[in-house]
Amino acid sequence: xxxxxxxxxxxxxxxxxxxxxxxxxxxxxxxxxxxxxxxxxxxxxxxxxxxxxxxxxxxxxxxxxxxxxxxxxxxxxxxxxxxxxxxxxxxxxxxxxxxxxxxxxxxxxxxxxxxxxxxxxxxxxxxxxxxxxxxxxxxxxxxxxxxxxxxxxx
Amino acid sequence: xxxxxxxxxxxxxxxxxxxxxxxxxxxxxxxxxxxxxxxxxxxxxxxxxxxxxxxxxxxxxxxxxxxxxxxxxxxxxxxxxxxxxxxxxxxxxxxxxxxxxxxxxxxxxxxxxxxxxxxxxxxxxxxxxxxxxxxxxxxxxxxxxxxxxxxxxxxxxxxxxxxxxxxxxxxxxxxxxxxxxxxxxxxxxxxxxxxxxxxxxxxxxxxxxxxxxxxxxxxxxxxxxxxxxxxxxxxxxxxxxxxxxxxxxxxxxxxxxxxxxxxxxxxx
Numbered sequence: 001x002x003x004x005x006x007x008x009x010x011x012x013x014x015x016x017x018x019x020x021x022x023x024x025x026x027x028x029x030x031x032x033x034x035x036x037x038x039x040x041x042x043x044x045x046x047x048x049x050x051x052x053x054x055x056x057x058x059x060x061x062x063x064x065x066x067x068x069x070x071x072x073x074x075x076x077x078x079x080x081x082x083x084x085x086x087x088x089x090x091x092x093x094x095x096x097x098x099x100x101x102x103x104x105x106x107x108x109x110x111x112x113x114x115x116x117x118x119x120x121x122x123x124x125x126x127x128x129x130x131x132x133x134x135x136x137x138x139x140x141x142x143x144x145x146x147x148x149x150x151x152x153x154x
Numbered sequence: 155x156x157x158x159x160x161x162x163x164x165x166x167x168x169x170x171x172x173x174x175x176x177x178x179x180x181x182x183x184x185x186x187x188x189x190x191x192x193x194x195x196x197x198x199x200x201x202x203x204x205x206x207x208x209x210x211x212x213x214x215x216x217x218x219x220x221x222x223x224x225x226x227x228x229x230x231x232x233x234x235x236x237x238x239x240x241x242x243x244x245x246x247x248x249x250x251x252x253x254x255x256x257x258x259x260x261x262x263x264x265x266x267x268x269x270x271x272x273x274x275x276x277x278x279x280x281x282x283x284x285x286x287x288x289x290x291x292x293x294x295x296x297x298x299x300x301x302x303x304x305x306x307x308x309x310x311x312x313x314x315x316x317x318x319x320x321x322x323x324x325x326x327x328x329x330x331x332x333x334x335x336x337x338x339x340x341x342x343x344x345x346x347x348x349x350x351x352x353x354x355x356x357x358x359x360x361x362x363x364x365x366x367x368x369x370x371x372x373x374x375x376x377x378x379x380x381x382x383x384x385x386x387x388x389x390x391x392x393x394x395x396x397x398x399x400x401x402x403x404x405x406x407x408x409x410x411x412x413x414x415x416x417x418x419x420x421x422x
Contacts, residue, residue, distance in 0.1 A: 001162060017159075018160060018161065018162035018205070019156055019157045019158070019159060019160060019195075020156075021192075024156075040155050040196065041155075041193050041196065041197075042189060042192075042193055042259075042260065043341070043342070045257070045259060048259055051262075054233070054262040055258055055259045055262060056259055056262055056263055057259045057260070057263075060188060060189055060192045060193060060263070061188065061192070061263070062162070062188070062192065064162050064164075064207075065185070065188065065207060065209070067164075108258060108259065111258055111259075111262075112258070127258055129256075129257040129258070129343060130256065130257025130258055130259045130260060131257075
């Protein structure tokens with residue numbers, strides 16, 4: 001089935017099988033491997049991308065469902081060589097250990113901060129309910145998001 | 155994990171979706187948010203030949219006021235329900251419930267119509283539609299009909315929607331005094347036990363999910379209610395033989411939780 005969608009500002013058109021997930025399409029057809037597939041059952045959030053501005057688990061979405069949508073992946077966060085303030089905050093605050101969950105954490109953090117620019121620690125922790133870090137580095141992830149909020153609001 | 159092969163059709167109107175359902179029968183499945191169906195298809199628990207995507211049908215994602223009712227389009231996401239001013243002010247119990255479904259990403263995609271049609275025995279909305287006496291409006295080849303929430307759920311993953319029918323809207327009466335209390339399954343965020351209470355005058359309506367295979371109105375609690383939470387001891391009356399049991403909670407623990415959460419909801 002022919003689909004056409006805008007990913008990180010660039011239009012892509014491909015003929016895809018209906019059963020291919022958005023996560024697979026991004027990784028295997030477009031080689032955008034920043035979007036990770038962890039549990040593949042919408043539990044872990046490693047595959048989180050933005051669909052029309054809203055954080056979404058790309059493993060539980062068929063590529064054909066998002067025909068015509070605007071997608072943003074982790075690759076679309078930085079501005080050239082300049083990291084997005086959320087990425088910068090993760091780097092500065094040791095918000096990652098192995099890094100597997102990080103793309104999903106950053107994309108979810110962006111959704112949290114878009115809807116709530118000054119979240120409390122509790123609101124951040126609740127906001128991350130759909131993202132697992134199996135290094136259990138949650139403390140620094142929360143700290144990173146708090147610092148990112150400060151930068152974005154300054 | 156990749157689902158078995160299927161054909162995908164994007165319906166542009168309710169009548170087109172009904173026509174496709176009528177034509178393909180039980181080979182077809184409706185797809186809206188897909189957050190229950192797609193995982194089931196990946197695990198090959200569900201193998202539809204045809205997916206009919208109804209998410210693009212215009213007019214199915216509105217939230218409006220109609221006299222003393224709030225009318226919610228079946229394609230409204232949980233996030234849209236959380237963020238609706240109308241629902242937050244006149245049907246707060248539903249906003250409160252939607253906020254505790256899954257996580258941000260799930261709430262951004264999952265829909266109220268999809269959740270009700272899927273009828274997961276641990277879903278949150280069933281308790282609330284029961285306690286609020288909501289009506290579920292479905293449309294099929296023979297026209298439209300309204301199903302009372304109390305007649306809607308027939309069992310685990312089973313509802314009274316016919317094969318050619320599609321949920322179009324859910325009609326809720328405005329509710330001034332209601333609340334939803336939930337014991338979370340900590341990984342999946344589903345309800346191990348969920349209790350919705352609506353207070354009207356000196357009476358109370360109690361909907362319970364997660365406890366029995368079919369969500370139910372705790373009529374024994376409603377009948378025993380006399381203004382305090384003592385009636386919570388009747389929480390599982392009538393469903394003693396249908397209690398669910400899994401590795402999160404066996405029947406004894408579930409029965410205990412049901413009483414505790416009915417008490418919490420009555421006292422809230």
